[in-house]
Amino acid sequence: MxxxxxxxxxxxxxxxxxxxxxxxxxxxxxxxxxxxxxxxxxxxxxxxxxxxxxxxxxxxxxxxxxxxxxxxxxxxxxxxxxxxxxxxxxxxxxxxxxxxxxNKDISLDINRFLSERLFQKFVMMQNNLSLRPEVRILGALDYFKSYSNNHEKYSFEVYLTRKQLASITGLRIETVIRTIKKMERENVLKIENSKIFY
The missing domain is CATH 2.60.120.10 (Jelly Rolls)
Known part of the structure; x- marks a missing residue:
C-alpha cells in the first residue's frame, strides 16, 4: 500500500x-x-x-x-x-x-514512487520503439513486474490479457500470441493454464 x-x-x-x-x-x-x-x-x-x-x-x-x-x-x-x-x-x-x-516520510515515499514509475515508463517507451515484438513485450513485462516485490524468474503472474498486451505495446494480438509462444520455447517466460508467468 x-x-x-x-x-x-x-x-x-x-x-x-x-x-x-x-x-x-x-x-x-x-x-x-x-x-x-x-x-x-x-x-x-x-x-x-x-x-x-x-x-x-x-x-x-x-x-x-x-x-x-x-x-x-x-x-x-x-x-x-x-x-x-x-x-x-x-x-x-x-x-x-x-x-x-x-508527514514528510510519506512525501518522500511518494517522490520515490513517482521517480521509479517514470523511470520504468521511459524504459518501456524506448522498448516500444523497437521493431522486434519480443523487445516490446519484454519492456511491458519488466514495467509491470517492477511493482512486484519478488523479482525471481517466473515469480510474476501477468494479469494482462493478450489483447491488453497488444494495446500497450502497439502490436497486433496475433503477433503477441505468436511471440509469447516463442518466448515460452526460449524459457523467457512460462505459461500455465493460459496464464503467463514472468
Whole structure:
C-alpha cells in the first residue's frame, strides 16, 4: 500500500465500491482527488484519432491512480476505467497536500514512487520503439513486474490479457500470441493454464 489506509481515513478519505467497466475519471477532467486501489484492477487508457484504444497502464491493489497530476495544473490525459469490481480510496486534493505537509516520510515515499514509475515508463517507451515484438513485450513485462516485490524468474503472474498486451505495446494480438509462444520455447517466460508467468 502506497499510503496506509487508516492514515488516509484520518485526513477525510472515503472508500468507494465500483463495479467493473465503470469510469472513475475521464480524459480532459481536472484532478480533484487522490485515488488509491484497495481491491481490483484499473486501466488507464485513451483513444487515438481512429478510435483505437491505447492502454497506458493497468493498476493493481496498493497503487495510486494518476497522483502525479495533483502536483501540476493540467487535465487528465487518460481515462481511468475499472477492469473488475474495485474498492478505491478517494481523498480530496487539498487534504492530500495537508497529509504530505504533515508527514514528510510519506512525501518522500511518494517522490520515490513517482521517480521509479517514470523511470520504468521511459524504459518501456524506448522498448516500444523497437521493431522486434519480443523487445516490446519484454519492456511491458519488466514495467509491470517492477511493482512486484519478488523479482525471481517466473515469480510474476501477468494479469494482462493478450489483447491488453497488444494495446500497450502497439502490436497486433496475433503477433503477441505468436511471440509469447516463442518466448515460452526460449524459457523467457512460462505459461500455465493460459496464464503467463514472468
Amino acid at each position: 502506497l499510503i496506509n489506509s487508516k492514515l488516509l481515513n484520518t485526513y477525510g478519505a472515503e472508500t468507494t465500491a465500483i463495479n467493473p467497466l465503470e469510469t472513475i475519471f475521464r480524459e480532459g477532467e481536472k484532478p480533484k482527488y487522490y485515488y488509491q486501489i484497495n481491491t481490483g484492477r484499473i486501466k488507464l487508457n485513451h483513444f487515438d484519432e481512429d478510435g483505437k484504444e491505447i492502454i497506458q497502464s493497468v493498476l493493481v491493489p496498493g497503487q495510486s491512480v494518476c497522483e502525479l497530476l495533483l502536483f501540476i495544473d493540467e487535465k487528465y490525459p487518460v481515462n481511468a476505467e475499472t477492469l473488475s469490481h474495485c474498492e478505491v480510496i478517494k481523498l480530496p486534493k487539498e487534504n492530500f497536500f495537508q497529509l504530505l505537509a504533515e
